[in-house]
Amino acid sequence: MNVDNTEVRQTYRNPLVEDLRRTGSCQVGQLELLLPQSFGFCWGVDRALAMVEEARREYEGRPMWLISSIIHNPRVNADLRAKGIGFLRGQFATPGALEQLGAEDVVIVPAFSATVEDMQDLQQRGVTIVDTTCPWVIKPHKRTLKYLKEGFTTVIHGTVGHEETAATCSLIESHGGHYVVVYSIEETEVLAAFLEGRLQEDDLRAGLRCGSFSPGLDFNRDLQRLGVINQTTMLASESRAIGDRLKLALAHRDGEEALEQNFRDFDTICRATQDNQDAAAAVAELAPDLYLVVGGYDSSNTKNLARVGRRLGVPAFHIEGPDCIGPQLVHRDRTSGEILHEAHWLPERRPLRVAFTAGASTPDALLGEVIERLLSFAGEKLPV
Ligand code: SF4
Structure with missing residues (x-):
């Protein structure tokens, strides 16, 4: 399907980001700014x-209503609220609106x-x-239905509670199937240990997050x-790595020859995510002194873009917008998920190489504001 994104891009355009998208880097005083090829x-x-x-x-x-956020970016959701679109759930929900929906209402998925339940409710x-x-x-929806038909339980590499994973889980449940959600390689190790007979069921349950497996799943x-x-x-x-680890665990339990019968792996990472991660890694390999990754904290x-930078040994920080930049940097800790306030975050040495990237739900306008705030905080000015 062709998408006419002209109006959307126009609303959120930023000339500085447009320039940097073309050139990939620029020098402003003592700062070298780097941007990946895809962001x-x-x-x-x-x-x-x-x-x-x-x-x-x-x-x-x-x-007109949104079930909750249209995408995980507070700026974009605030813009939609300002245009008169209401929210049925979440922080900005209109109390009672969900229960009073009727034929006159328009609801945006x-x-x-x-989830299947939400779609059925809206239809009713x-x-x-x-x-x-x-x-x-x-x-992933199509793939999981295929697994179900062939008698497989789905293992989802995802986040319990994230809308996309919640929808996939509800789809599986609605067809009477089962799933396990693993967030990380560490959680996969717990599942693999159980499959290999090195862990009891109670320890497996304790090692996974609440809501990680389908109701009634018999381990x-x-x-x-x-x-x-x-x-x-x-x-x-x-x-x-998660797919490979589970394959290894099943080979250990049932033998290599059984894998054809008992294991499937299908990459459902989207192209944009893959492109942004690859491009973010290419910039991290240039060893910037600082990497600012801009996007909603729920995104x-x-x-994961912030994790790409950190994995390559670059000081990468996930920030939500320009207001995060000041004497203290406000950012999301990649392990605990806590919002931290960090002093002495801007390296003093000059020249300084600063890389930026932005999540798939981050408008250029917001990224541009972040770059401008960083320049101003570092005492540099864009040429007029
Ligand atoms: S292209 Fe990828 S990141 Fe963008 S909305 Fe679709 S699945 Fe999400």
């Missing part, structure tokens, strides 16, 4: 926002999809549904045949 709004986000604008025109005058209420689900998000009966998929925005290298792909 920021992905095709799926462009498409979702373009569909919202189209729906606003088509259904002008009717109450976000880019990361919705007779609302007009504008479904902006990204086609890349449909890929002895339902983990015989496993099919792996990924939430589309996970760290690609970690997804590969899975942004969190």
Whole structure:
């Protein structure tokens, strides 16, 4: 499907970022600024926002709602609220709105999809549904249904509670299937130890997060045949490692020759996520003194971009916007998820090489503001 993203890109354009997108770097006083070849709004986000604008025109005058965020970026969601779009859930929800929805209402399903229960509820209420689900998000859905049909339990490399993973889990449950969600290679090790007979069921339950497995899953009966998929925005290298580790565990348990029968692995990382991670890694390899990764704190792909930098030994910080830059840097800790305030974060040496990247839900305008704030904080000025 072709997406006309002209209006969306125009709304969020930033001339400095446009220049840097073309050149990849520039020198401002004592600072060298670096940007990767791929960053920021992905095709799926462009498409979702373009569909919202189209729906606003088509259904002008009717109450319009988002189930929760359209994408994980506070700026973009605030812009939609300012345009009169209400929220049914989350921090900005209108109390009681969900229960009172009717035929007059228009409800937008976000880019990361919705649960089967939510879709059924909306259909029963007779609302007009504008479904902006990204086609890349449909890929793991299709794959998991294939696994189910062939008698596999799905292992999802994803985040419990993330809308996309919640939708995939609900799809599996609605078809009577089972799943296990693993967030990291560490959690996969716990599952692998159980498969290899080195861990008891109670320890496995304790080693996974709450909500990591389907209700009624029998760990002895339902983990015989496993099919792996990924939430589309996970760290690609970690997804590969998780698939390999589970394959090894099943080979250990049942023998190499049984893998054809009891193991499947399918890469469902989306192209934009992969491109942004590869490009972020290429810039990290230039060994910048500082790497600022801009995006909503809930944004899975942004969190993983920060991990790419850290894995390559670069001081990478996940920040949400320009207000995070000051005497203390406000950023999200990649391990604990806590929001930290860090003093003495800007290296004093000059010249200084600073790299930036942005998640798939981060508008250029926001990234541009971050770059400008950093320059001003470092005492440098863009040439007029
Ligand atoms: S990050 Fe990928 S899956 Fe998510 S909206 Fe963008 S293109 Fe679609």
